[in-house]
Amino acid sequence: MERQIRYQREANLEWAHQFTKQPGGERLLSCIQCGTCSGACPLSIYMDLTPRQIIALVREGFREDALRSKTIWLCASCYACAVECPQKISITDIMYRLKREAIQSNLYPKRFPIPVLAREFCEMVRRRGRNSEFWVVFRMALRSNPFVLFSMARTGWDLWRTGRLSLRKGRIRRIGELQFIPVASKEVD
Amino acid sequence: MEPPAKYLYYPGCSLKATGIAYEESLLTTLRLLEIPVEELPDWNCCGATAYMSVSQSSATLLALRNLALAHQTGIRDVLTPCSACYLTLRKSQELAAHYPETAKDVEQFLEQAGLPHPDSVRVRHPLEMLYNDVGIRRLRELTVRRLQGVRMASYYGCQAVRPYGEVDDPHEPVRMDEVLQAVGVETVDYPLKTKCCGGSLTGTIHEVGVRLNYILLKEAQRKGAQAVVTICPLCQFNLDAYQREIRKQTGEPIDMPVLYLTQVVGWALGGGFRELGLHRAISGRKLIEQWFTVKKEAETYV
Numbered sequence: 272m273e274r275q276i277r278y279q280r281e282a283n284l285e286w287a288h289q290f291t292k293q294p295g296g297e298r299l300l301s302c303i304q305c306g307t308c309s310g311a312c313p314l315s316i317y318m319d320l321t322p323r324q325i326i327a328l329v330r331e332g333f334r335e336d337a338l339r340s341k342t343i344w345l346c347a348s349c350y351a352c353a354v355e356c357p358q359k360i361s362i363t364d365i366m367y368r369l370k371r372e373a374i375q376s377n378l379y380p381k382r383f384p385i386p387v388l389a390r391e392f393c394e395m396v397r398r399r400g401r402n403s404e405f406w407v408v409f410r411m412a413l414r415s416n417p418f419v420l421f422s423m424a425r426t427g428w429d430l431w432r433t434g435r436l437s438l439r440k441g442r443i444r445r446i447g448e449l450q451f452i453p454v455a456s457k458e459v460d
Numbered sequence: 461m462e463p464p465a466k467y468l469y470y471p472g473c474s475l476k477a478t479g480i481a482y483e484e485s486l487l488t489t490l491r492l493l494e495i496p497v498e499e500l501p502d503w504n505c506c507g508a509t510a511y512m513s514v515s516q517s518s519a520t521l522l523a524l525r526n527l528a529l530a531h532q533t534g535i536r537d538v539l540t541p542c543s544a545c546y547l548t549l550r551k552s553q554e555l556a557a558h559y560p561e562t563a564k565d566v567e568q569f570l571e572q573a574g575l576p577h578p579d580s581v582r583v584r585h586p587l588e589m590l591y592n593d594v595g596i597r598r599l600r601e602l603t604v605r606r607l608q609g610v611r612m613a614s615y616y617g618c619q620a621v622r623p624y625g626e627v628d629d630p631h632e633p634v635r636m637d638e639v640l641q642a643v644g645v646e647t648v649d650y651p652l653k654t655k656c657c658g659g660s661l662t663g664t665i666h667e668v669g670v671r672l673n674y675i676l677l678k679e680a681q682r683k684g685a686q687a688v689v690t691i692c693p694l695c696q697f698n699l700d701a702y703q704r705e706i707r708k709q710t711g712e713p714i715d716m717p718v719l720y721l722t723q724v725v726g727w728a729l730g731g732g733f734r735e736l737g738l739h740r741a742i743s744g745r746k747l748i749e750q751w752f753t754v755k756k757e758a759e760t761y762v
């Protein structure tokens with residue numbers, strides 16, 4: 272069992288403060304801990320920390336606890352919490368920011384598929400301007416857990432036989448324009 | 461407001477692959493409604509939730525490039541069928557309009573890339589377009605055939621109805637039900653209609669993703685629906701593709717058609733089986749054939 276006590280000196284309020292400048296996080300400090308977000312979230316029962324707990328940790332500046340939670344990766348960005356929050360806090364956008372920071376500071380379980388998927392996806396889009404669902408999923412599986420390819424084979428076959436599996440890698444013509452989009456900077460933005 | 465004379469169509473990556481039936485049925489439906497449409501030239505992937513998880517500013521610029529291209533065509537309304545694309549494009553507009561820092565990045569990017577500012581472009585979703593621009597009355601008038609005695613559950617999913625509330629009410633959307641009823645389909649009360657299906661979780665944290673979809677299908681069945689109707693390629697895929705696995709895991713006999721709204725509407729307007737992509741379903745194929753094969757037309761489907 273992990274240590275459950277947190278000391279105030281471990282809190283990083285400066286870090287917490289950045290969230291209030293994030294679009295959707297402006298009203299973070301007005302959270303009343305009502306738990307509406309956790310109730311609305313279809314994934315909270317699978318999470319290690321509920322959305323309400325994440326908000327509490329972020330607000331108090333407990334950076335590592337928030338960044339290391341599995342919760343942020345289970346969040347499917349469905350905005351159920353955000354539209355229900357009585358204080359109009361966009362919990363979804365706070366989750367997004369935590370994901371970005373966890374990816375940048377490598378604070379996620381090794382071989383964990385979601386950050387790998389996000390990276391593969393962005394890499395492909397930057398190079399080609401489009402994403403091929405098949406190749407992104409394939410490369411993600413190779414990098415995280417090649418064994419899942421066996422269990423995916425059946426779904427792949429179903430898609431193939433209904434003409435829904437495209438192996439083509441599309442590419443946009445004016446790919447040069449994408450070069451002006453900065454590659455994720457060192458700052459969490 | 462007067463409906464536009466012509467629409468642009470932003471497919472996104474899914475509608476060219478796993479969601480191809482959505483593209484087929486949308487274009488067929490528009491043809492039957494005599495609404496001109498043109499694919500956005502040289503569109504790029506909107507970035508979806510993945511890009512937002514890596515960089516907010518890059519994600520915004522990536523999405524906005526599409527709107528700048530749309531602006532160049534002179535057509536103002538961009539039909540965006542994928543719910544994730546819809547939300548992403550809308551969000552990029554929202555961020556550019558309300559956050560000075562984002563606006564600065566946007567200015568700089570557009571200038572460097574030699575693209576115009578897309579102020580006047582409107583991101584539209586087919587559900588809301590059918591409801592607002594075509595209208596319930598016209599849909600009713602144009603209906604040429606009805607499905608008798610089939611009950612369906614409208615599944616709105618999450619991203620299209622939230623958070624900007626332009627497609628429908630985020631808490632209690634009803635427009636898909638109204639559109640379906642207009643073309644003669646009976647819909648059931650379906651309280652889970654905006655509960656998320658997990659999106660890409662079926663590919664990443666697979667067990668949880670499948671579980672969510674099991675709950676959605678089971679509840680639709682319990683409410684007396686024989687099919688689920690969707691407006692997003694990823695919702696359709698998730699609900700359609702894992703039913704065999706769900707049967708194996710739970711032992712429950714779930715084999716339900718998961719249709720696109722545009723397939724059902726297109727069929728009611730007189731569209732054919734294959735041009736609506738109805739042959740691309742994985743689950744519930746028998747029922748789909750039984751419902752949508754019209755005797756006198758049967759010989760034209762090879």
Ligand code: SF4
Binds near residue numbers: 308322357359362
């Ligand atoms: S719903 Fe809003 S106010 Fe309530 S706990 Fe969640 S974030 Fe705080």
Ligand code: SF4
Binds near residue numbers: 315351352362
């Ligand atoms: S956006 Fe994330 S945290 Fe909010 S309800 Fe959806 S899954 Fe839960």
Ligand code: SF4
Binds near residue numbers: 471473507548
């Ligand atoms: S949301 Fe999905 S389908 Fe839509 S463009 Fe983006 S990646 Fe492609």
Ligand code: SF4
Binds near residue numbers: 347544693694
């Ligand atoms: S319900 Fe699922 S697939 Fe549909 S928009 Fe939400 S996450 Fe995406």
